[in-house]
Amino acid sequence: MNGRPDARARRLESLAREHGTPLWVTDGDLVRARLAELRTAFRGLLHEVHYAVKANSGLALLALLAAEGVGFDVVSAGELERCRRVGVDPRRIGFAGAGKTDAELAAALAAGIGLFDVESPAELDRLARLAAERGAVAPYALRLNPDVEAGTHEYVTTGTRRNKFGMPFDAALAALERHRSTAALRFRGFHVHIGSQVTDPARFAAAAAIVAQRIVATRAAGFAVELLDFGGGFAARYDVAPPPIAAVAAAVRPLLEPLHVELLLEPGRFLVAEAGELVTRVIGVKEGQERHFVIVDAAMNDLLRPALYGAWHPVELLAGEEAGRPTVSCDIVGPVCESGDFLAKERLLPRPAPGDLLVIGSAGAYGTSMSSNYNSRPRAAEVLIDRGVARLVRRRETIDDLLATELLPPA
Numbered sequence: 069m070n071g072r073p074d075a076r077a078r079r080l081e082s083l084a085r086e087h088g089t090p091l092w093v094t095d096g097d098l099v100r101a102r103l104a105e106l107r108t109a110f111r112g113l114l115h116e117v118h119y120a121v122k123a124n125s126g127l128a129l130l131a132l133l134a135a136e137g138v139g140f141d142v143v144s145a146g147e148l149e150r151c152r153r154v155g156v157d158p159r160r161i162g163f164a165g166a167g168k169t170d171a172e173l174a175a176a177l178a179a180g181i182g183l184f185d186v187e188s189p190a191e192l193d194r195l196a197r198l199a200a201e202r203g204a205v206a207p208y209a210l211r212l213n214p215d216v217e218a219g220t221h222e223y224v225t226t227g228t229r230r231n232k233f234g235m236p237f238d239a240a241l242a243a244l245e246r247h248r249s250t251a252a253l254r255f256r257g258f259h260v261h262i263g264s265q266v267t268d269p270a271r272f273a274a275a276a277a278i279v280a281q282r283i284v285a286t287r288a289a290g291f292a293v294e295l296l297d298f299g300g301g302f303a304a305r306y307d308v309a310p311p312p313i314a315a316v317a318a319a320v321r322p323l324l325e326p327l328h329v330e331l332l333l334e335p336g337r338f339l340v341a342e343a344g345e346l347v348t349r350v351i352g353v354k355e356g357q358e359r360h361f362v363i364v365d366a367a368m369n370d371l372l373r374p375a376l377y378g379a380w381h382p383v384e385l386l387a388g389e390e391a392g393r394p395t396v397s398c399d400i401v402g403p404v405c406e407s408g409d410f411l412a413k414e415r416l417l418p419r420p421a422p423g424d425l426l427v428i429g430s431a432g433a434y435g436t437s438m439s440s441n442y443n444s445r446p447r448a449a450e451v452l453i454d455r456g457v458a459r460l461v462r463r464r465e466t467i468d469d470l471l472a473t474e475l476l477p478p479a
């Protein structure tokens with residue numbers, strides 16, 4: 069994409085001037101549009117959307133989604149607290165994750181959350197004990213590992229037998245039997261999540277077919293199954309557009325509809341990825357022996373996805389007067405001291421110059437939430453544009469923020 073001196077470009081330039089760079093810019097209206105698209109695709113089948121907080125856990129975004137009637141999927145006490153800070157009804161919170169500590173389970177019980185997505189028989193035993201100690205009743209779903217390939221990056225594949233997530237069906241059934249009369253537990257159904265950025269609807273259908281069969285078998289064993297948390301993983305656009313969400317819904321509908329369960333979906337990326345951009349300024353350019361490096365002020369500590377997964381994000385030069393610049397193949401790299409610190413490689417751009425702004429697209433999911441302070445770099449600021457109004461929703465970290473938790477032993 070080339071720089072275009074349109075209204076959007078002018079707005080991003082002015083935000084970058086006002087708040088500095090690197091700067092995350094999130095489009096709230098686009099998040100709402102994706103939510104509407106999801107709800108339309110699953111109309112008649114969907115009971116509730118539980119947004120996967122890990123994808124982008126900014127409080128302002130959570131508040132926006134809560135106002136749209138969304139529930140939340142959390143995976144830590146920290147994410148639970150984020151939901152509480154924005155006033156989410158705890159009954160609309162589900163708690164998933166392969167390693168919940170007793171302290172986290174206790175916090176979730178105290179909060180009165182609506183669903184525990186239990187990942188192992190041992191976790192169910194702990195939940196039963198902790199709930200009984202508090203005189204609580206914990207509503208839970210058992211996470212099944214369906215052993216289905218998601219056809220995505222190995223690091224975000226979660227539903228195969230090599231993965232740490234969920235449990236095989238026989239183990240789940242045995243745990244259910246064991247807790248058939250545990251008063252502190254209330255079995256609601258199953259949870260399944262096969263991976264992230266799953267682009268082939270057939271993979272979801274394969275998981276749905278397995279879970280459907282498990283639900284039938286569980287009912288035959290005398291347990292009521294009222295709920296299915298079908299997870300997230302719906303793909304967003306990076307380089308090519310994935311099949312529309314309607315295609316995913318069409319693939320799973322015939323398998324899930326006959327089950328008559330409350331269907332929960334836990335999308336993260338689908339709702340927020342394309343709504344987020346990372347605006348970064350060119351510090352310098354450098355002719356390597358083989359590559360033309362464009363060194364920008366954002367780095368792998370801001371957006372880790374290219375370094376960690378080899379992820380491809382669109383890059384656009386925001387410049388008013390680029391006409392006449394030659395097109396060059398650029399590696400967009402940050403200031404961090406690693407060769408893995410790149411945001412994009414071999415991109416054809418009108419030759420960027422120091423001071424130019426670049427926009428890294430589809431960065432709204434797993435961008436801010438995975439950013440770090442590596443190289444002692446303060447985390448970037450974030451602006452949310454919502455119903456036309458741009459607001460700073462995360463101030464830039466200071467170096468004092470970075471050092472605030474450290475204790476220097478006496479000399």
Ligand code: LLP
Nearest residue numbers: 120261264265300301302334335336337434
């Ligand atoms: N539910 C569960 C239980 C999950 O583990 C996840 C994501 C989701 C829902 C939401 O998945 P989504 O709809 O966003 O695909 N950092 C990686 C993605 C890791 C996903 C982890 N689990 C990335 O940047 O691609």
